[in-house]
Amino acid sequence: MKPFSSLLMLVLFSFYFLPGTAQEYNESPQIRAMKSISSHELLDYVSELASDKYGGRLTGTAGYDSAASWLIRHFKDWGIKGKAPAGGYLQHFDIPYTRVYPGCKVTMHLPQGDKEILKHYDYVEEFIPGATSDSGTVKAEVVYAGYGITAPELGYDDYKDVDVDGKIVMLEREAPLNPSEDTALFRKWKPYSFHQYKLRNAVRHGAAGMLYNYGPIVNPNNAYEEGFIYSHVGDTVVSDVFAGTGHTHQEVVGSIRKNLEPFSFSTGKKFTITNHTKHFPNGRGSNVIGYIEGSDPQLKDEVIIVGAHLDHLGRCWELIPGANDNASGVAVMMSVARALAQYEIPMKRSVMFLALGAEEQGIFGSKVYLDNPSYPPEKTSAMLNIDGVGVGNKIGVTAGENHPGLYAFIEKANDQYIHRHLNPSTFLNNTRPRLDAARFMKAGIPILSFYAYGAPSVYHQPGDDVDKITPEIMEETAQLLFMSLIEMANQ
Ligand SMILES: [Zn+2]
Structure with missing residues (x-):
């Protein structure tokens, strides 16, 4: 080999095999830590949490507890300490839950002379068993009872002209008016928009299903009442119930909403609902809480919370993996925690990682936390909530417009490092709580809640699985949160 070519080889060798280029040497630990957050890491976490071994992570079940233990093992590996109010990582609470087993059915009986034809509906496409239904069978006539509301002070009662004793009621969700149209009026109706209220009011009126x-x-955010059997249904069942009654569903709902007057009637349709379930009244759930203490002697008493709900819906009756809702959020929280801890990023304020339980059972874990918090609300600078960041190509920031000072950190980090389409919104927070962050906002804590959108996603069904996840949007959400969080913690 000639001297010249050996020199060339040496030069080439240096470029390829020396550890890092000049640019990498100049990168701050923050940038290196940010770059360590990869879509591979995030997808690994999601795949793990969505797998069958955690059984859909319904709070109260052993599957949920295993997912919590798995998360705590990671916190320990990374040197992230526990910060539950009573010490350790776990904040326990009581939570009843219900398991749903295979073979649940919804059937319509169509009279045909002196015989009848049975129409069986399709699981998932047309019905899903009530996630807090009692076990057993109810066979009865269906009475349409509108929104299922009895509100004497509002002069409104869906049950006033119908007898539902021993019958199956068909009910609408929510309240018959738009929350954002007349906020003051909606507030009066709000207590009647809860699922638990509607179910219990049906039971009070003697309904059997x-x-x-x-x-x-699937929705486990409902009440369990002994002997009450119910199912969630879609348009096919609704239009079959209305067929031949002389009313269309659209007309009837339109009339109730327009006049705020009930429109209840016996449909003459006979249905059977059969569910196989088991109720566990003494379930125990938990929030998982870890933290990195701030370095400033004064500011370390202040905390920024990064939160994501760890729970999902369990099996109803198939596994509901909850890859997007909310394994994706937990994965993002974990990657941020890992990068901060492993790269020992200096932060003046403390940062807490709050994996909440029972979001799906009435946003309950966040209520438990706020009733007994690790840091008082006045020392909590912000709560950054992550829920459903696994599918799409855009990042939504709920309440971004409510807290412009806080949102400015996100916008700045996005402009500098990420360059994704961001969509901040105004959060009215006047409906029943549907977001952990809503409870923190009520407690006077500035919030931002992150979600991804821009592609079709599957909501609360068995199809919310890892194959639908877009890892890139998780990576960018995590990197965005990571860079903004460091700025927030040090300002
Ligand atoms: Zn959910």
Whole structure:
């Protein structure tokens, strides 16, 4: 080999095999830590949490507890300490829960002379069993009872002209008016928009079952009442119930909403609902809490919370993996925690990682936390909530317009490092709580809540699985949060 070519080889060798180029040497630890957050890491976390071994992470079940233990093992590996109010990582609470087993059915009986034809509906496409239904069978006539509301002070009662004793009621979700149209009026109706209220009011009126027009999705945020059997149904069942009654569903709902007058009637349709479930009244759930203490002697008493709900819907009756809702959020929280801890990023304020339980059972874990917090609300500078960041190509920031000072950190980091389409919104927070962050906002804590959108996603059904996840949007959400969080913690 000639001297010249050996020199060339040496030069080339140096470029390829020396550890890092000049640019990498100049990178701050923050940038290197940010770059360590990869879509591979995030997808690994999501795949783990969405897998069958955690059984859909319904709070109260052993599957949820295993997911919590798995998360705590990671916190320990990274040197992230526990910060539950009573010490350790876990904040326990009581939570009843219900398991749903295979073979649940919804059937319509169509009279044909002196015989009848049975129409069986399709699981997931047309119905999903009520996630807090009692076990057993109810066979009865269906009475349409509107929104299922009895509100004497509002002069409104869906049950006033119908007898539902021993019958199946068909009910609408929510209240018959738009929350953002007349906020003051909506507030009076708000208590009647809760699922638990509607179910219990149906039971109070003697109903034995319910077809809930909430769409065929799983929802364990409801009451369990002994002997009450119900199912969630979609458009096919609703239009079959209305067929031949002389009313269309659209007309009837339109009339109730326009006049704020009930429009209840016996449909003459006979249905059977059969569910196989088991109720566990003494379940125990938890929030998982870890933290990195701030370095400033004064500012370390202040905290920024990064929160994501760890729970999902369990099996109803198939596994509901909850890859997007909310394994994706937990994954993002974990990658941020890991990068901050492993790269020992200096932060003046403390940062807490709050994996909440029972979001799906009435946003309950966040209530438990706020009733007994690790840091008082006045020392909590912000709560950054992450829920459903696994599918799409855009990042939504709920309440971004409510807290412009806080949102400015996000916008700045996005302009500098990420360059994604961001969409901040105004959060009215006047409906029943549907977001952990809503409870923190009520407690006077500035919030931002992150979600991804821009592609079709599956909500509260078995199809919310890892194959639908877009890892890139998780990576960018995590990197965005990571860079903004460091600025927030040091300002
Ligand atoms: Zn959910």
